[in-house]
Each structure stands twice: as structure tokens, then as C-alpha cells.
Amino acid sequence: MSLELVFAASAAGLAGLAWLAHRERQTIVSRRRAILDPVAPLFGNPRIATDGAGIPKLEGRYRGLDLRIELIPDSMTIKRLPQLWLSVTALQPLPIAGAGVAILIRPSGADFYSLTEKMSERLVPPSSLPWENIVRGETGKSAATLAKLAPGAALILADPKVKEVAATKRGVRIVTQLAEGKRGEHLLLRQCDFEGAQLSPELLDSIVADLEKLLSSLAPMYERRAS
Numbered sequence: 001m002s003l004e005l006v007f008a009a010s011a012a013g014l015a016g017l018a019w020l021a022h023r024e025r026q027t028i029v030s031r032r033r034a035i036l037d038p039v040a041p042l043f044g045n046p047r048i049a050t051d052g053a054g055i056p057k058l059e060g061r062y063r064g065l066d067l068r069i070e071l072i073p074d075s076m077t078i079k080r081l082p083q084l085w086l087s088v089t090a091l092q093p094l095p096i097a098g099a100g101v102a103i104l105i106r107p108s109g110a111d112f113y114s115l116t117e118k119m120s121e122r123l124v125p126p127s128s129l130p131w132e133n134i135v136r137g138e139t140g141k142s143a144a145t146l147a148k149l150a151p152g153a154a155l156i157l158a159d160p161k162v163k164e165v166a167a168t169k170r171g172v173r174i175v176t177q178l179a180e181g182k183r184g185e186h187l188l189l190r191q192c193d194f195e196g197a198q199l200s201p202e203l204l205d206s207i208v209a210d211l212e213k214l215l216s217s218l219a220p221m222y223e224r225r226a227s
Contacts, residue, residue: 032056035071035197039204063208066091071178072113082181084194085113085163089173090211094218099141100168101149104134105157113175115166128154145218152213165214172214174207
């Protein structure tokens with residue numbers, strides 16, 4: 001075979017691989033965009049934004065609460081497959097300005113999405129929490145917030161999929177594992193493919209019920225407004 005034919009065959013092979021990689025990426029982006037499809041129609045005035053990687057974010061009114069739902073792909077985990085974290089925030093003003101709290105379970109040192117990374121005051125964790133944790137607050141005043149939050153947070157964090165519970169003056173947030181990436185795509189293509197991942201209405205209802213309990217513990221006079 002002549003050198004020209006060898007080069008031509010190599011170029012064709014590389015082009016074919018590039019086409020396959022592009023098609024696989026488009027498939028992954030399409031799957032990502034569909035993750036929130038089961039719950040989006042249940043929101044009042046839903047606002048959906050999608051980033052360049054196809055990761056959707058949803059905001060809107062749900063069961064009387066203003067919610068923000070974010071998906072966080074995490075490929076920085078060591079000796080584990082990529083994780084898809086689900087962050088659900090109830091945007092409800094709370095009387096804890098300067099006294100916010102975040103409780104992170106099983107810290108890895110690479111929890112870039114965690115609010116504990118943004119709080120400087122190290123707090124003594126209550127014994128009711130899972131033992132492997134980091135608890136931080138915005139200031140020394142956060143200890144009072146933690147005392148109110150801890151009973152409900154301990155029950156929520158007993159679920160091994162829940163990663164973080166946090167509260168600030170803007171509301172409360174729960175971060176939990178939604179899915180784990182596929183091994184093949186991660187090892188060969190370094191892609192985070194969460195095939196089949198979707199947020200079900202049942203899971204969202206469960207998280208919202210937990211958020212409401214946290215709100216009630218921090219603001220006893222809190223009453224859920226009608227949607």
C-alpha cells in the first residue's frame with residue numbers, strides 16, 4: 001500500500017472517530033436536558049435555563065414554595081464514578097442574617113458545590129449527625145441556627161444519598177445524589193453520561209417535605225403561602 005493510501009485511510013479513520021464522538025456528545029446532551037422533564041410541567045410559571053453542556057436549571061412555584069432546582073455533575077471524585085448531585089433550594093427569607101449554617105457529610109476535599117466552602121466559622125457538630133461531617137457557619141451567631149436546624153437535619157442526613165443541608169437568610173437547601181455516571185464513557189471518553197437519570201415527582205415531593213420541616217424549625221411562625 002502506498003504512503004498516500006495509508007495517510008488517506010488514517011484520515012478517514014480519524015474523521016469517523018470524530019463523528020462518533022460528536023454523535024455521542026449530542027446524545028449525552030439530549031439526555032441531560034430531559035432530566036427535569038417529569039417535574040417541569042408541575043411548576044407554576046417554570047423558568048428553565050440550559051448551559052452549554054446541556055445541564056438544565058429550573059426555577060418556579062411548587063406546592064406553595066419558590067424553588068430552585070440545579071443539577072451538578074461532579075467528576076472530581078476519587079476512586080468513584082462521576083456523581084450527579086441534585087440541589088433543591090426553597091427560596092424563603094429567614095430571620096438568620098449573618099447566621100447561616102451548612103452541614104456537609106462525607107467530605108472529600110473537592111466538594112466545590114458545597115456551601116461549607118463559603119462559610120468560615122467551624123462549628124461543633126451535634127452528636128445526632130452522621131459522624132463523618134463538616135459543619136460551618138457564617139459567624140459565631142450560627143451556633144444558634146445550628147441548634148434549631150440539627151434535629152431535622154439529622155433525620156434528613158441519615159439518608160446515605162443526602163450530601164448537604166444548608167440554611168441562609170435566603171432559604172434552605174438540600175443536596176442529594178440523583179445518579180451515578182456510566183463507567184465506559186467516563187473511562188474511555190472522560191464524559192459524564194447519566195443515562196436514564198430523571199427527577200421523579202415522588203423524589204421532589206419528599207425533598208420539598210424535608211425543606212418545609214427545616215423552614216419550620218428556623219421560623220416557627222412560617223406558614224407556607226398558597227400557590
